[in-house]
Amino acid sequence: MSTYSDASGAIMPLPKARRATGFGGVVPALAFVAIFFIAPVAVLLLRSVLEPVPGFGNYAQLIGSATYLKIFANTFIVSGLVTVISLLIGFPVAWALAIMPGRLTSVIFAILLLSMWTNLLARTYAWMVLLQRTGLINKMLIGMGLIDKPLALVNNLTGVTIGMTYIMLPFIILPLYGVIKKIDPSTLQAAALCGANRWQCLTRVLLPLAMPGMAAGALMVFVMSLGYFVTPSLLGGTANMMLAELIAQFVQSLVNWGMGGAAALVLLVVTLSLYTVQLRFFGNQNPGGR
């Protein structure tokens, strides 16, 4: 807070002496980060090179095993798939939200936010019930005569992708909405007046202007997907196990913290490097792009 209210309620600037000056003001924040973020990561790093025997054995085992490499690959495939599908569904929704009349927008926002605030486990179980062999979706498709044998929609890649995309959608729609909303509609009109057809308006005007929002949303979804646990664990089969589940098994079931730490650290490094790349390419751009 750099302002306070006096007795009359007017906002006054803080007297200079009480204002945090220089480095001292950020010490509590830095201490917080050090204690709650850096220290645990350091401990994890130490464990991964000290347990069960000192050295890089855990990392060697992690990278040397075809199974674990497959789990890494799975993690990236699922996260990538979820990101792309979320973008494909999220973009039109964000676009519609930006141009729709106010009342309809608030209804859709309410649906979006309510679903986001509903318990994650409950939502995942709901998908499990909907998608299973005897579930609503299969029954409906069979009833309509579209298929004669139930589709395998759950306990496999399909189930994970559907469930995770559903959960990730708000995280892509919200930043995209913010960016699209800021795009001046007259730029599109101008493009049309200058002879651009609808496709050109979309690909040469709207998409480039929305790019920072898409990049931010996509990165957020991708990174969140990389570390996702509940949904893949419940809706996926063991054949497409993801990294977070492997880490949970190492830590909780096998009580092998060295391997768990190594796997967690690899995930962290990947996430941070992705974030750096994103910052480099999009960090300086002002969302809305003007």
Place this chain on the structure above:
Amino acid sequence: MKTTFAFAAVAAFVAVSGPAHADNMVFSSWGGTTQDAQKAAWASPFTEKTGITVVQDGPTDYGKLKAMVEAGQVTWDVVDVEGDYAAQAGKNGQLEKLDFSVIDKSKLDPRFVTDYSVGSFYYSFVIGCNADAVSACPKTWADLFDTTKFPGKRTFYKWSAPGVIEAALLADGVAADKLYPLDLDRAFKKLDTIKSDIVWWSGGAQSQQLLASAEAPFGSVWNGRMTALAASGIKTETSWEQNITAADSLVVPKGSPNAEAAMKFIAMATSAEPQAALAKATGYAPINVDSAKLMDPETAKTLPDQQTASQVNADMNYWADNRDAIGEKWYAWQAK
């Protein structure tokens, strides 16, 4: 700087106030209906008798338990764990030795007693089936692995624990008394034959849901879940043929601040009456040999301790010694 000091003061306070008050102890179990039953059958009468409040916590998490013991900040006094884990953790020095001058082990099923643990209750992996959903139910492990005679999905326990490997070997024709040491390669080869037909369950409720919805109309499940499923009105069939037993165990983490109360609690929990009450509520068998005569015959009939003729005992000591090695192979095979 003031803030940093305040922060340190708070941290110090939290550290000092860690151990619970002497009239309290904490019991951790797996949650759900089983822990509710443990609370009703064990904790309530215990509090009534001793005045010691039993705080319920959970779910049990081996990583958390290890962290508590290593950090010397143990907040759980009695923990319900799986039998093979109890045997392993005891050997690794993470548990307090049980005080058998307080706990009377003469009446406890010796299969489930070690220096560091006593049974909590015991259960069997049985072949459960939703008889409404299929024309015929599998009777033996060989049936459950036979996808021509019994087409469709079957469900098995997802985690590396006694049960599935044994079932695969029995299905492949290994004699029950020749199971150990486990021939893992043979077991995985057998499991390969049905891998694409397996739906895994990771918790009891999920196994029920899979059977009830016929997503996987049959599979290997804990017997208590079949009792509960039958009570819900679904036509079920349970085959006790070569039911594979395993037990949960009660342990005291090393450095428990209320170890004395913990011993008393375990003594009470494993005595005849509370064991019978728990068995009645859960469908899992008592580990106190005197409990059987306290139960009505109708209930007793559905418990694993009445099925000993066709019972296969999972070897907890073998599992304790090989837990890590099997686990690594197990998860690698699953992810393949």
